[in-house]
Amino acid sequence: MEHKRKKILIICNSSDTLMNFRGKLIESLVLQHELTVFCPLITRLEIRNSLLKLGVMIEENQLKPSKVSLFSDLNYLCELYRLIKRTRPDLVFPYAFKPVIYGTLVAKYCGVKRITPMLTGLGYNFSMDNPAKKWWSIVTRMLLKLALRSDSALRVIFQNKDDLKLLMHKHIIGKGTAAFVVNGSGVDLNYYQYSRPSPGPVGFLMISRLINAKGIREYYEAAKQMKALFPEMRFKLIGADNDNVDAIDRSLYQALKSGEVLEYYGAVTDVRPYIKDAAVVVLPSYYGEGIPRSLMEAMAMGRAIITCDHVGCKETLNHGDLPSARFSNGILIPIKDTAALVAAMTHFRRHPEDIISFGINGRILAKEKFDVNIINARMLHILQDA
Template identity: 55%
Template sequence: MDNKRKNVLIACDSSHTLLEFRGKLIEELVKGNNVSVFTPKISRQQVRDKLESLKVTVYENDLNGSNVSIFSDLKYIIQLYQLIKETKPDVFFPYTFKPVIYGTMVAKLCRIDCITPMLTGLGYNFTDSGKKNKLVTAITKMLLKFSLRGNKGIRIIFQNQDDYLKLLKTGIIGRQQQAFVVNGSGVDLTHYDYSIPDTLNISFLMISRLINAKGIREYYEAAKSVRHKYPEIKFKLIGSFDNNIDAITLDLYSKILFDDTLEYIGSVDDVRPYIKNASIVVLPSYYGEGVPRCILEGMAMGRAVITCDSVGCRETIYNSAEGRNGFLVPVRNVSALASKMEYYINHTTDIISYGINGRHFAKEKFDVNLVNAEMLKIMNVV
């Protein structure tokens, strides 16, 4: 084993993910390496303070991961090229689409020895939604293929097997390339404590940005249907309404805000109190997830779940002779979603037993320490 401290550069498209999704990984990396991050501007002081306490060097940029801007993207590429030439990282770890595509191309150009791009889900670009911009999708696929090809130092990380097989099938990567599948971003079981769900005052909780492919409309319509029969049941929604290519319509947003179907909470810094107060966690997503973090958080806290039989989401459902932790429903199927909601309303003991099973499943498969141990091996820093 090489005991020399390595220089690790991390690139992301959103500063809030650095600690929320990669915090424990960064804590492991700094134990034996010099770590830097290239991130969009950090708006939350606690994020900046934590990175400083970990002795992580921060370089900021103006990248917008959700929007298409040739000028902004070109500026990002130039800044990253200059940064890599200046810092000379031994390991370059980009995650999410733009940092993966642009960062991997730049890192290859700069001859970085170990490049470990991680695709945290394929998003809109590999779904069948007719609303997305087909030209942008075609360009994204072409750039992804170009960036990931032709370098022995590239070790591609996926968060589910479906994404790996999809890129093989579409010819974006080949079987000769180094590829690894890890169990999502993992979940910190010491941070998300188990608690017994309330089965007397049943409530459902969805945590998601307000975009169509996350299943916001399906959740709203299913909640409306269920509340017609069970008006005492509560449905809550956490998440921001962003300027996004797939943002929900203003009409739906208005209904969420002003009618009594959902209790809209908006963005929160800590989801744990809301999960604790919920009976079941729901995510009817067909977005193209890696492994959805909100479902892992719900499982860790002992919550039964309902999600879609879609890429990434299906990884979170455990069903065997020993028991199960939740349900998969077909995508965009409001009646199936409402039916599973009603199942929990009429089988309250399963809310508890499925939640216990979910906690065990999270511990067995998604514990962040297990996931990070794999990540460190892939990155060649252990």
């Protein structure tokens, strides 16, 4: 089917994810449409060059996606308003929390004909336990309800069914709103290629920003217990330590950096060598995930996974002919349960054959459910269908 060439504005909260998470989708869209991205300052030259090479127009801002700043957010709203009035897009596609709220509200106000926000998880906004920060969750929910109020121009995309059900239950999204579910951002199976885990001591890897709800402390404590029992085992952690409302405390950060329990590498531009060097990838998250990118990448490369029975995370486990806590490609554990994480890690040390078989099954599931080409075909249909 041919589609009329449109002006599309993509709004996101991180320039680093543009090509890694949305690169294939952008490549497909730019073949038929005129694209502009509105994103925080691009610091990596290769990302800027890739976008420019594709013919994508770049507009940058100073958004702080994980920080509460009234002045910064108001300035962002004004910049967004001026951009939409100047470029007059036919379609606005915001993804991630702040861009979804602000992008949708401004696009509605400016009379944009098609607005397709995508919620890549709900973050802390429906699970914040800290009373001092709960007020922000309340404000955010009110703004989200206002943004997602039923409108003929609106189509909302979710990355798991639980988020859609929750927002309907909370009356934040109405039954009359056009809503769609896709299996995360997808993973490029040609880029994340299968490799058989190396024999030898079992190595574990966690890929995550250093925030509490991702389960950083649980991973650290489990690694500490495991190292005391099995000194030969290796535990690695990669991910940025950024300014976040839920950032880990500095004492834990210093413990990570010390290298006494695990190897912390900070943020990296290519996770593939680290996944290849690991036997099992761990994400003990109780964050409001969409579908965790790190687990999809691990599965694509043939790695067994350990993750929590929590929204988004549980979507990466495939049911097999195994006991209830075990699946054909990994082990599911309760949230905030270090003992269960230790038990899951111990299982893979005692049963190294599961590392191989679970990894193969994970690759198969990635092909069936998380292939970026399958997901992007659905995304293009949602975005382009008039």
